[in-house]
Amino acid sequence: LAKTTQPISMDSYEGQEVNITCSHNNIATNDYITWYQQFPSQGPRFIIQGYKTKVTNEVASLFIPADRKSSTLSLPRVSLSDTAVYYCLVGQTGANNLFFGTGTRLTVIP
């Protein structure tokens, strides 16, 4: 399983763009990169998934360089409700287990 490395914590003011970078040097050819958000006492919630280049949805963008050894989750104009832990996971879709790293604890400050 490809392991991931993320910053332990980040602070940001409301309205700013937040970029969280994740390193996954041992990513395999068939692995996808998935980001989850977790609020206290809740299960993780899917944010975005990608394989290469750039993916954008209604809540975030995911940037993946050509070598796929890292990825960056971009949250545009964060609000207080975006305060949560963000996990970067690498693995194959479906029935394969995932490894949760430390995650990044994002605190949005008013």
Place this chain on the structure above:
Amino acid sequence: GAVVSQHPSRVICKSGTSVKIECRSLDFQATTMFWYRQFPKKSLMLMATSNEGSKATYEQGVEKDKFLINHASLTLSTLTVTSAHPEDSSFYICSASGPSGSRETQYFGPGTRLLVL
């Protein structure tokens, strides 16, 4: 979208009793379900992987006799914490592998908070 539920959402029990937690995929069939445990301010730790109709595969250090997992149908997996002790108090989260062609790797349940007194 695919929804996974857990029941109960929280449970308090006395030391020595057994507690069963249910995980259901509500609108899809999940051949594989996963059980995680999470301690306060820590990351999720995979406990076991269960496939419908077969024995669960436990991660290193997880006692299979302590944490009994049953995956009797494509929509239900149960985790039973036997003879629970205070150190078993934790947040237990299940997930299910998504339907064929789904974008998400796994769909997570809302979690179950277990407190053993």
